[in-house]
Amino acid sequence: MSGFKSFVDPTTIRVNGKLVGVVGPNGCGKSNIIDAVRWVLGESRASELRGESMHDVIFNGTTQRKPAGRASVELIFDNTDGRIAGQWGQYGELAVKRVLTREGGSTYFINNVAVRRRDIQDIFLGTGLGPRAYAIIGQGMIARIIEARPEELRTFLEEAAGVSKYRERRRETENRLFDTRENLNRVSDILHELDQSLEKLKVQADLAERYHQLKETQERQQKLLWFLQKKNALKEQSELAFEIGKEQTVLEMLSADMFKHEAELEKLRQIHDFANESVHKAQGDLYQTNSEIGSLEAQIRYVIESRKRLQAQIVSYTEQKDQWTKQISSFVDEANEGKDNLVELSQQKEIAHELFLQQQEExxxxxxxxxxxxxxxxxxxxxxxQIRQQIAVASTxxxxxxxxxxxCQSRREKLLSQKEQIDVPDMEELAFLKQEKAEAEQQLEELRFTEESQRDLVPEFEESCIEIEKRLKECNAACIQEEARLLALKQIQEKTQGTGKAQGWLEKHGLSDFHPLWQDIQIETGWETALESVLMERIFARGLSSLDWTESFLKDKPPVKTCFFASDSENRMRKEEASQPYESFSSRIQYQNDRIRPVLENWLYGVxxxxxxxxxxxxxxxxxxxxCFILPDGHIIDRYSVRFFAAESESEGVFSRQQEITRLEESHQKHKLEQSRLIEEFRGAESRLKELNSKIQHIHSETNVQxxxxxxxxxxILKLEELNRRFKDQSEQIDTALAELDEFRQEKELELAGEEKRLEELDMTLGEWQQKEADFLETVAGKEDELKVLREKVHQAERSAQQAEYDERALVKRLDELARQIETAEKQVQMVSGSLNQGQLELQDLDDKVAQENLQVLLDRRMTQEEALAQSRQHLDDLAGQLRTLMERRLQTERSLQPQRDKIVAVQLKEQAARINVEQFDQKLLEAGADIVALNNMLPDNARVSTFQTEIGRLNAEIDGLGPVNLGAAIELNEASxxxxxxxxxxxxxxxxxxTLEDAIRRIDRETRSLxxxxxxxxxxxxxxLFPVLFGGGHAQLSMTxxxxxxxxxxxxxxxxxxxNATIHLLSGGEKALTAIALVFSLFKLNPAPFCLLDEVDAPLDDANTERFSNMVTKMSSQTQFLYISHNRIAMEMAEELVGVTMQEQGVSRIVTVDINDAANFSDEVLRA
Known part of the structure; x- marks a missing residue:
């Protein structure tokens, strides 16, 4: 066990003895061993495992351990006696294993081979260890047996009887019966639907035939219409080609007129261009004269404007000169007053400076x-x-x-805490995971090898299926062809026998049941036609007990040739025929009825x-x-003639048809057998392929899981290794840090003591110096007050001297500025005077008399040039008028050209449309595969397009009236049949x-009932x-309800x-327990299980009953291995081996095993020593 409930660590319990007791304190996990066995044997109910869900069996963790990710339990059985049946019986040891992960994947293994849960349950069916196991008695199961209803008690009897496998077989048979009935219902429904479909398909097939007839007529009429339209288009094309030639002649005449007008127009344009150049030259001269006139007029305007401007400037300069003269006078007065003030300020400055120097010397x-x-x-x-700084430094x-x-102390405590909190890796789990990883890699390699080997078989299986399917299709096709041929031949054969005028006459005279002659004879292969040629209508002859019957036929003669023969004829052979050197034709005939032999020998005498x-x-x-001679083809040759045979009706070839029918029936039977065999073979191959693919998919899924x-x-493993590495690194780092902290703490404690002593010394020195400083600062304060008064006086004298000096400098600066302003004003007066004189001179130089004279000359010249330009323009206008007239005539001709061209284009388009129509109808006729000669012969002389269109419209309407047509109805009808x-x-x-299945269920019920x-x-x-043994007397029995x-x-x-006598419900608790134990052991006695698990079954028993119980268990241990959990001393004493379960670590169970015999021997040796 590993990860199962409280057994988190891999735990192995070796059960070597026949009586193994499991002991331990309450809550240590003893019952988890029973749950583990139930779980690995396929238990899927969480309540039976004392949980709410199946994931409760996985170790859920403790305060010291994390939850496990998977639970695994494996049972190992000794099968050297071969008690296990089936495919696993060949192994001497059988290991059954189950693994469950928190992701929900539950996997079962037998000998490390992944299997289904059902495979494990099948092994233990009928052994008392199945789903209704009576060999595994857990806590409270005795109480459940006591309180069980009668129907529930029957399940224990069924398990003991071993009928669980019968129940399984019956359930599977019922499932198959249900599926078969479902398939039968589906097939019945399909047949019903198919009958309805066949009726519809017959109607659709008739409709499709009518559609084909109408479509053929419609296509023929359409071809005739296209041929007629082609002829009409050819005629129209010829007429339009003639009209195009006529219109092109008119267009050529108009083009010639156009060329003539363009030549005249070009000549007139040259003259017009020369006249236009003359106008341009005269106009250029006029423009030159106008330009010169404009220049002179501009000069005159400039002289007038300049005169006005100079007069205005002279007035402005005169005003400016007067203003500057006034400013010069003002500046001179202000300068004289400033010079007087400057003398007074110099005297004041000297006095203030002397006072300042006197006070400054002090x-x-x-x-x-x-x-x-x-x-x-x-x-x-x-x-x-400095002392204070030293104190501050020392304090700091x-x-x-x-x-x-x-x-340092805080960090040391923190490091110690971190060291205690470091997760210690579980090295045992790491070793276990590495071992499990190696096993998983090996299993994965085996799975991949198995998957590859299975995949290699897929192409072979697929090829086998394809080959069988191909042969099956060929066989199906042969069967269908033979069935169709047989059906046709039999219909012809039945028609030959059962139809015609003679059938009614034969029925009337009670002769319809008489077999015709040909059914009682057989002819050698190849001579069937010859026999029919010789016998002719006699081949259908019917045998009568006496030919006297034929007298009555004279009153009602047969409607066709009919032959009768006497079936009581004697078998006589003519000697003459026997002496001939030729082979008698009758020797090739075999008779099924010897009574007709003489008849045929008589008819074939001499043949x-x-x-x-x-x-x-x-x-x-x-x-x-x-x-005569008869040939196989039926031809007859005698001494004087040759008669060639030819079949005249369906009645001919009856022998050959019959032989072909026989041959086809034999061949069809063989093909049917072959078909059945191939179907079974195909199903088997397909089933094997599906099983192989399913197996591959299953292996692939297991591979993915692995x-x-x-x-x-x-x-x-990586997480645990990383955790281990981090644990080592962190531990080393913390130890190193702790050592460094201890060393650092010692150094700092010494430094702290020295600093405290130094602080005391500095505090005393600071007090002495502060007193000295206070006394000295009083003396400095007195001197500073004296200096402050003197500085104030010096500062006042300095300010007076500076003010006098500042006023002096300001006045000097103002006098200098006045001198510069006077100088500037005098320069302005001189400059304005010069500009005034210059303006007066320029005004005298301005004169426009010469310009006025030149302007008059240019005006006279312009008048002459304007008259010459007007004459040139009049001549140009005349030429332009002629040019416009000629251009209008050319335009009129050109306008006539375009309509003519449009007319020709329109006719050409019509001709092209007719040509395209001819090509289109040609293409349509070609695509339709029409015979032009035949269409020309079929086309009436007075044929009209509208007539054909009306007929085609009628046919299309009739086709549309048919509605949707299934063109494949005939093929579908055949397939549906x-x-x-x-x-x-x-x-x-x-x-x-x-x-068959119902019979199997009845047989299973009979066997189950008997068992x-x-x-x-x-x-x-x-x-x-057993009841008296456990109770020391008394009586107990089972009864049916x-x-x-x-x-x-x-x-x-x-x-x-x-x-x-009472039911079990009226007994005391101990009596109930003993009765239930007696029942369980009775089942054991009938069908001993390989092993039995008992979980505190003896809890309600007193010592006397426990002793009797122990004696019975000891006795039964000769056939069954017992593993029991008990707190009773008497029960412990009967064990050959004790398995102790402890829980030293809270929530984790561990095993301690003690062999009682070895312990006793060891005790004896100690006592002897």
């Missing part, structure tokens, strides 16, 4: 004295600051050292068989009178199968024997010593 001595005092005070202060060091020591015409002709002269399992194992025949055969096969009756009697007898043992329940009637 300051250096006082400042030097104060600086010396301040330097001394600063030195004292610096020394105090002391604080840092304390913090470091606290942090000799011969193989070839040449031989017959060469030997005909040797024939006696009345004799791959996933291997992947999960690898991930678990064949399918109906096949389904009728299936219907009969399914009916036979149902009868249960015998078992009931034997168990009753065993119960009567009904008449039918297959459905009846079972009750237990018990009578302990000294009590009246």
């Amino acid at each position: 300051m250096p001595g006082l400042e030097n004295e104060l600086d010396i005092l301040r330097e001394q005070a600063q030195e004292m202060h610096d020394h105090i600051v 060091n002391h604080k840092n050292l304390s913090t470091n020591l606290f942090d 000799y068989a011969i193989d070839s015409m040449n031989e017959a002709l060469s030997r005909r002269k040797t024939l006696p009178d009345g004799a 791959v996933q399992r291997l992947h999960d194992l690898q991930m678990k 064949n399918r109906k025949k096949y389904l009728e055969e299936q219907f009969q096969d399914l009916t036979d199968a149902i009868a 249960l009756k015998n078992t009931f009697d034997e168990v009753n007898q065993s119960l009567n024997e 009904g008449e039918e043992i297959l459905d009846a329940g079972i009750q237990i009637m018990a009578q302990p010593p000294g009590k009246k």
